[in-house]
Amino acid sequence: MGNRSIKWGIVGLGNIASQFASDLLLIENAELTAVASRDLTKAEEFGGKFNALRMYNSYDLLFEDSEVEIIYIATPHNSHAELSIKALENGKHVLCEKPMSLSYKDAERMIAASKKHNVFFMEAFWTRFIPSVQDLLQKIGNGIIGDVNYIKADFAFHGSETENKRLFNKELGGGALFDIGVYPLFLSYIVLGKPKEILAKAIKHKNDIDLQTSMILQYETAQSILHASIVSESDMKAIISGTKGRIELNAPWYVADGYSLFINEEKEVTFTLPTLGKGYSHEIIECQNCILNNEIESKLWSHQNCLDLSKIVEEIKIQVQLSF
Template sequence: MEKRKIKWGIIGLGNIASQFASDLLVLQDAELTAVASRDFSKGQQFAEKFNAFKVYDSYDLIFADLEVEIIYIATPHNSHAELSIKALENGKHVLCEKPMALSYQDAVRIVEASKKHNRFFMEAFWTRFIPSIQDVLQKVNKGVIGDVNYINADFAFYGSETENKRLFDKKLGGGALFDIGVYPLFLSYILLGNPKEILAKAVMHKNEVDLQTSIILQYESAQAVLHASIVSDSDMKASISGTEGRIHLNSPWYIADGYSLFENGAKEAVFSLSYLGKGYAHEAIECHDCIRNNQIESELWSHQNSLDLSKIVEEIKTQIKLSFLF
């Protein structure tokens, strides 16, 4: 029996939205019903490229469209919280790009709105739904590498102040921590949970955003050493070490197409797991399943998961003296 199509709307029509929209085309049970941009011509071009039926030059208009079931929010970070809440208030389900908010307080407000209006909300941590990550998590939970006692992960690239102005703009929630630092933090969190102690140091830009941030998460009997940078490059591999072996996720680890497993006393075992489209399709499938099951949150990346991660980021933000208040 063919599943009914879930009708999507997209706001914030940049690069990530383009990749997400291309993945909706891969899914037979997805329809891009409408897109919205304050630049109407940009919206028209986007709609034409990705087969959207309607174009709006106002976010309020797409929120009011009764056909649209779920809104994908891919605007700059500083607008995520208010737009998510407004969409939920208008009866829409929401998939919001990470980070869902620039403060823990705003993250709580979003979750409260989801519960109040009985609408699905998920932070768009696409990495959580990538087959390699799913498989690694299952192996770790089964004890294949014993007790995890060390995680090493980073996310780094050369950002250009002329080409990537958003990254260096405090008003837009720029900086390494919120843009990419959340990825290695996410990996440590899904494997080890909430840390007992957090240590963070950053190199700051004259614009008062962090150019690079290094973090140690201290657990009862484990540590995670993590790094994020928008001014240097890395091989972007991730390693998970345990008492009986270790796992190396292929580069770039956050969208790994496989991993290597080293069990103590055994040779390397290599696993290859492809993903649909550009990798965003998997989180969209999760949204579809949750909406059809009348869930307001995902069991794989729940409201509490997002709140926990937001609280970790909030502590790091405080330690490195990063503030988005004006």
């Protein structure tokens, strides 16, 4: 077994897929076997740029390609569930871009398909695998900042309706919560687990997507104050605060190249932990290791983790009355 090459397929060839494919090139035992877009010209352009062996103008053709082992799904949110399940039914491993689905029910169906067909499935929460996050979780686990009782995290930028149509498109699952709100929620979840209670408020667009959403997650002895916006900017730092000190993740925190540790208000030390490439490389390596070990889920971002986060997002979706 050892270090054999894993053969990848990519479905949906937008901006995120390009960044992902650049990182794929950095990994020795990863091979881009096939790409698919509904537009053949786009598939040929993308495939040429990233040395893919085959380019398809149909997702189904890629799912049927017997050489492809794992498929990275990077289409708009509204098609994640359907395409993931179809790929899993074809016996393919799947790495599905976040959010894995627009409803908890679909998330359950996706996990069930992975188990039923005994193939690997993971939501592409790349932040879970970057060195800075792995390192700080270990330190928090070792009690370096004491008991965590406060997290502050946001993800905000000023989006343009003309330039980023998908983001403002209700049919495609646009809006702040599903596109970027999942990141601060993810951070709270990996540090503190499932909240006891959630309070959320949103400001809506005339087409009913959320332009910005603010969230308070209430735990037994902790609170997280979280925010997502596609109409204004923030400093994009994240703070995790405990009884003995705090950690400040460098901006933009979701792909932080390091963090600062403060103990008793003294800046102890700055840790520098750069990512390989853009940072997608770390989740790619995780997927490959799982496949080589015949595991259908990652221990670091498990099926249950995917479902827990989906459930949290669903609760907020209901509170702020989003429907897709």
